[in-house]
Amino acid sequence: MGSWALDDEKSTRSRPTPGLSEQLGRLAGTLVGPLFALGSRVRGARLFHPEGILFEAAVRPATARGPLAPLAQRLQGRALVRVSGGWWKGAREWPDLLGVAIRFGGDHLPAAAAKPTDQDLLFVTARNLKRIPFAFLTTNQHDFLSNHYYATSPFQVEGVGLVEFRVVPDPVRFSGSRRYRLERATSEHLAVFRLECRLMGHIAWLPLVDLHLQNRADISDQDVTFYPFNAGRGVIPRGFAHELRRATYPMSHRLRGSSEERPPAG
Numbered sequence: 091m092g093s094w095a096l097d098d099e100k101s102t103r104s105r106p107t108p109g110l111s112e113q114l115g116r117l118a119g120t121l122v123g124p125l126f127a128l129g130s131r132v133r134g135a136r137l138f139h140p141e142g143i144l145f146e147a148a149v150r151p152a153t154a155r156g157p158l159a160p161l162a163q164r165l166q167g168r169a170l171v172r173v174s175g176g177w178w179k180g181a182r183e184w185p186d187l188l189g190v191a192i193r194f195g196g197d198h199l200p201a202a203a204a205k206p207t208d209q210d211l212l213f214v215t216a217r218n219l220k221r222i223p224f225a226f227l228t229t230n231q232h233d234f235l236s237n238h239y240y241a242t243s244p245f246q247v248e249g250v251g252l253v254e255f256r257v258v259p260d261p262v263r264f265s266g267s268r269r270y271r272l273e274r275a276t277s278e279h280l281a282v283f284r285l286e287c288r289l290m291g292h293i294a295w296l297p298l299v300d301l302h303l304q305n306r307a308d309i310s311d312q313d314v315t316f317y318p319f320n321a322g323r324g325v326i327p328r329g330f331a332h333e334l335r336r337a338t339y340p341m342s343h344r345l346r347g348s349s350e351e352r353p354p355a356g
Contacts, residue, residue, distance in 0.1 A: 111330040135179065135312065139189045142174035143269060144307035144314065145276060146199060147192075147283075152297035157250050158287060164323045165209065165299050167196040170307055171283065172316065173234045173272065176214065176226075183268060185226040189214045190239045190257050190283065191316040192301065194323060202313040209323035210316045211285075213239035213257050219331045234272045235259040235281065243329030244290055252290040252328065255298075259283050276303040 133140060147169040151162035169192055176187030193200040194209040204210065215237045216225035222242075230236045239257040247253050260282040262275040275281040281303035286295040318327040318335055327333075 108333070109328075112328065112333045114330060114333075138176055139174040139191075140177075140179050142172040142189075142191070142311050143272070144309050144311055145171045145173075145281075145303045146305055146307045147171045147301040147303050149194060150300050150302065152284060152300050158296060158298055160249060161247055161287075161324070162299050164196075165194045165285070167194070168199045169194050169301055170200040170309070170314070171301060171303060172311070172314065175231070181267060181269070183231050185229075186231045187215050187222065187225050187229055188231065188234060188237055188239070190234075192257075192283075192285075193316060193320070196323070199307075202309050202315075204317065204320040205322065207322040208320050209325055210318055210320040211241060211255060211325065212316055212318055213241050213255070215239055216242060218242050231268070233268050235262050235275060243327065243331040246326040246328050248324050250289070253287050254290060256286050256295065257283050258286055258295075272303075273306070276305065279304075 135141065149166045149169045151159070151166050153159055153162050171193075172189075172191040174189045174191075175182075176189060178184055178186055190213045192211045192213075193204060194211075195205070196207060198205070200208050214222065214225070215229040216222040217240050219242050237259070241255040244252050244254050260280070262271070262280045264271040264274050266274070272281060279302070283301040283303070285298045285301065287298045288295045318332050321327065
């Protein structure tokens, strides 16, 4: 299985021209980026999703034919998966949004720093940006495996068109904290996240790939930054919400610093 990436010429041809929503999102991100960065500096972590758990995952195609098959082939291989609460730090399971971030690496296990061929996708338990302030009412904050996670903005995929993504875990019923439930499901090879896709304007969600969590990743959570514009496998972010992140994420990352730059806890 070989790695795949858009070459420079092909990437330039397939990169969509920013529309009005993208331009507004980029402007908004530039304006609020310093506030996000300051908040991250004060908090000593990401402003949102401050603490996460990282897992290695095996990615297997869930569809073998049709227009989505080439994309499923490009995403298969190895991945880094981060699950997190949206606001609270520590083990608090108070009302919240939950998040899933995935870095697809193909033949290699992704590292803290993305390679040009890596693809990042980010999800939260809100269908779109407008529902984020209210999504804590519909999120089961006690179980990472009992929620659906949405990318909130569409993507342009070559050969497919404009699409939406979501992540649907296989529910596994264990007692205990959400972290314990997920780690036990992983140790028993039961933790599976299915990435689904649907064409814009369509109703049906279609299976794309299955991510089988294998074990905890030996990577510092604070050193990893998932960024939707890491699009080395041809999934190009579109829309206001993605462009809002273009400036805010790099600013936040620079000011919060890496784990090596902070004094040890204790």
